[in-house]
Amino acid sequence: MRKPLLSLLIQHLAVLAMGISIFLIDKFEQFSDHTNYMILMTLAVGKSIYFLAHNFRSVRLIKGIKQTYNTFLTVMSINILLILVSFAIDYYTLYQIYPQTFSGILAASSEDTFVEFLYFSLVTFTTTGFGDIVPRTNEARILISMEIILAFISIIFIISNFGSLAEHVQDESLDDTD
Numbered sequence: 001m002r003k004p005l006l007s008l009l010i011q012h013l014a015v016l017a018m019g020i021s022i023f024l025i026d027k028f029e030q031f032s033d034h035t036n037y038m039i040l041m042t043l044a045v046g047k048s049i050y051f052l053a054h055n056f057r058s059v060r061l062i063k064g065i066k067q068t069y070n071t072f073l074t075v076m077s078i079n080i081l082l083i084l085v086s087f088a089i090d091y092y093t094l095y096q097i098y099p100q101t102f103s104g105i106l107a108a109s110s111e112d113t114f115v116e117f118l119y120f121s122l123v124t125f126t127t128t129g130f131g132d133i134v135p136r137t138n139e140a141r142i143l144i145s146m147e148i149i150l151a152f153i154s155i156i157f158i159i160s161n162f163g164s165l166a167e168h169v170q171d172e173s174l175d176d177t178d
Contacts (some may be wrong), residue, residue, distance in 0.1 A: 009078070011050075011054070012078065012079075012082045015047055015050060015082060015086055016082065016085060016086060016089070018043050018047070019043065019047075019086050019089035019090060019093070020089060022036065022039055022040050022043060022089075022090075022093050023089060023092065023093045023096065025039070027096065033097050033098065036093075036097050037094070037097055037098070037139060040090060040093055040094060040097070041139075041142065041143075043090075044087075044090050044143055044146055045146070047086055048146050048149075048150050051079065051082075051083055051150055051154070052150070052153060054079060055076075055079060055153075055154060055157050056157075076154075076158050079154070080125070080154065083121075083125065083147070083150060083151070083154065084118065084121045084122055084125055085118065085121075087121045087124070087125075087143070087146075087147045088114065088117040088118040088120070088121040089114075089117075090143055091117040091120060091121065091140070091143065092113060092114050092117045094139060094140060094143060095113070095117070098137060098139065100136060100137065101135065101136060101137045101139060101140045102120075102133055102134065102135060102136060102140055103133070103134045103136050104132050104133040104134050105133060116133065117133075119133075120133045121147065124144055124147050124148060124151070125147060125148075125151040126151070127148065127151065127152075
């Protein structure tokens, strides 16, 4: 099982690297703001598709090798953590491109601003929505909508597959007692 987890980690690091590269492209002003925005949105859509496909592959893999709840929860936890960090990077980058995109950002330093967007990503993923950070443009609303849809599908996916894994574990324990 270590090889699939290592592969998962490498894939997730590559997704994070893409987000960071967009931030760096904007920081060093390689392209216009509009071009940076288009690159960011294209990568965000591609990343969302990757996360959904990854969820389906992970469950198929776990069912195929008959692993436990712990393995399933580990894989899904890593996936959720990556979604949170990845969208935080996207929000931060969008904010750097268009500062008027979000209101309620109170941080003075870049690190504090990123932490605020990490918090915002968590609040968005859990659909808590405190309202202290508010999207002001359609660009921000599109990104947030992608995270909400991805969060909803991920949570439903986890809950629905958790039941089938429980049945699998129960069947295995019945086979062991025979």
